[in-house]
Amino acid sequence: MRILVTGGAGYIGAHLVVELLGAGHDVVVVDDLSTGHVDALARAQSIAGRTCSLLVGDIADRDLMARALDGVDTVMHLAAFKQVGESMARPERYFRNNVGGLASLLESMVEAGVSRIVYSSTAAVYGSQAPMPLREDSAAFPDSPYGLTKLQGEGMLHQLARCRDWSAVSLRYFNPVGAHPSARIGEPIEVAASLVPRALRALLHRDDRLTVFGTDYDTPDGTCLRDYIHIVDLARAHLLALRALDAPGHRVYNVGTGRPHSVLEVVAACERASGMRVPLVRGDRRPGDVPVALADPSRFREDMGFEARYGLDAMVTSAWNWLVNNPRGYLLGRRFALPRPQLRRRAGDRPQSAF
Numbered sequence: 001m002r003i004l005v006t007g008g009a010g011y012i013g014a015h016l017v018v019e020l021l022g023a024g025h026d027v028v029v030v031d032d033l034s035t036g037h038v039d040a041l042a043r044a045q046s047i048a049g050r051t052c053s054l055l056v057g058d059i060a061d062r063d064l065m066a067r068a069l070d071g072v073d074t075v076m077h078l079a080a081f082k083q084v085g086e087s088m089a090r091p092e093r094y095f096r097n098n099v100g101g102l103a104s105l106l107e108s109m110v111e112a113g114v115s116r117i118v119y120s121s122t123a124a125v126y127g128s129q130a131p132m133p134l135r136e137d138s139a140a141f142p143d144s145p146y147g148l149t150k151l152q153g154e155g156m157l158h159q160l161a162r163c164r165d166w167s168a169v170s171l172r173y174f175n176p177v178g179a180h181p182s183a184r185i186g187e188p189i190e191v192a193a194s195l196v197p198r199a200l201r202a203l204l205h206r207d208d209r210l211t212v213f214g215t216d217y218d219t220p221d222g223t224c225l226r227d228y229i230h231i232v233d234l235a236r237a238h239l240l241a242l243r244a245l246d247a248p249g250h251r252v253y254n255v256g257t258g259r260p261h262s263v264l265e266v267v268a269a270c271e272r273a274s275g276m277r278v279p280l281v282r283g284d285r286r287p288g289d290v291p292v293a294l295a296d297p298s299r300f301r302e303d304m305g306f307e308a309r310y311g312l313d314a315m316v317t318s319a320w321n322w323l324v325n326n327p328r329g330y331l332l333g334r335r336f337a338l339p340r341p342q343l344r345r346r347a348g349d350r351p352q353s354a355f
């Protein structure tokens, strides 16, 4: 099958390209490199031992997309902005790229006669009011402009499935963590806003402590519980989603493990992986954070047989291995001004999750 991956030079995209090439698909990537890296894609091809095509540009560029879609059977649409906090500060930027960009992509697909799409959605569509665990039919009232853009994207696909007989799958990712077992592709930590990269950053830059937002929640250790999924499990989920495209209609799936982990459990896993202590500081609860955000992953398991293979320690250890092997992130594409980290264990640094 010939598959177009938008955003294929990004964190999730590069891991997805490895899996798609490994499964024998022809892959075309469109990426404007706004947050992605040519080097991530180069490494993905080297891991898979096969090549793909890269067209550098915006998904809203209709001429570029006409070329990219030539001969394509299926689109996997990952290209988007993804920072919840930034979306609160600059919502219009998210509306333009995540909704406007998708609308333009859909027009290009109609013109090219491509009617199968797997869409990167998110747990952020649910918002803080939904009861736990989150089921695909739980009410979706996103708290952020980012979550809203993703829900609107799902709505557009739902209507295309109804009006044009398209096959669409929206995957609501929970918290992707980790890196490829080869340690050659992963998430550059300097810009990432999620917990594991923040914890690893605090480990490396010892003067930069990890703030734990809220330590008085009604949870076993007082910190928030979240559902994490290994990046390779998440990439594999897209191959299963391909099979769900065989029938027309729009299907929505949670992609999580259904296993909750607290902030302090994640910190302890970072300490086990690195052999170093994460410097912590107590912070106030953040507005909008819910005590527990947990997937009910049963629909994807029952319909498509999805089972996550990796647990928390494997996720965090892979993130650590990636970091140790690539302290400066990727070489091509955007560059990171990372000082060389002190990776050696310091005397007296014993793993322990305490303030």
Ligand SMILES: NC(=O)c1ccc[n+]([C@@H]2O[C@H](COP(=O)([O-])OP(=O)(O)OC[C@H]3O[C@@H](n4cnc5c(N)ncnc54)[C@H](O)[C@@H]3O)[C@@H](O)[C@H]2O)c1
Residues within 6 Å of the ligand: 006, 007, 008, 009, 010, 011, 012, 013, 030, 031, 032, 033, 034, 035, 036, 037, 057, 058, 059, 060, 077, 078, 079, 080, 081, 082, 097, 101, 120, 121, 122, 123, 173, 174, 175, 176, 194
């Ligand atoms: N990483 C997460 O925590 C997470 C969680 C839930 C959902 N998602 C979704 O998964 C998708 C991929 O996320 P990621 O973590 O790999 O992010 P990322 O920023 O690493 O990757 C996004 C890629 O899309 C590209 N891109 C952005 N806008 C583009 C445009 N207009 N035209 C062409 N390319 C464009 C970027 O250059 C980048 O390579 C996004 O849609 C995101 O919303 C991510």
